[in-house]
Amino acid sequence: MTRRQHEELVGVLAMLITFAIGGAVVAALAGATIVPIAAVLLIAFAKGRLVVLDFLELRTGQHPMRVALIGWLCILLTAALARSLAVALIG
Numbered sequence: 001m002t003r004r005q006h007e008e009l010v011g012v013l014a015m016l017i018t019f020a021i022g023g024a025v026v027a028a029l030a031g032a033t034i035v036p037i038a039a040v041l042l043i044a045f046a047k048g049r050l051v052v053l054d055f056l057e058l059r060t061g062q063h064p065m066r067v068a069l070i071g072w073l074c075i076l077l078t079a080a081l082a083r084s085l086a087v088a089l090i091g
Contacts, residue, residue, distance in 0.1 A: 012054045019047045037084045041077050048073040 001009075023043040030036030049070060053059040058066035 012050055016047055016050055019043050034088055041081055045077055
């Protein structure tokens with residue numbers, strides 16, 4: 001790993017930590033309304049995408065594993081949003 005790659009990876013790690021703290025703050029302060037839940041899920045998608053692209057080193061090219069992992073992430077977050085909507089509507 002070159003020095004530049006190491007610096008980029010540290011920058012991505014700092015961004016992931018910021019996303020994690022931001023998501024925790026939004027979740028803690030917002031309660032159980034739909035908009036903050038959607039915001040937290042969007043932050044979770046951003047974190048997951050960064051992990052897939054940078055830490056699993058799938059940023060270059062159109063690797064089938066990259067597409068599959070981001071698709072899996074979308075499925076899980078859609079299921080989490082559907083569950084939150086169901087709980088909010090049913091009460």
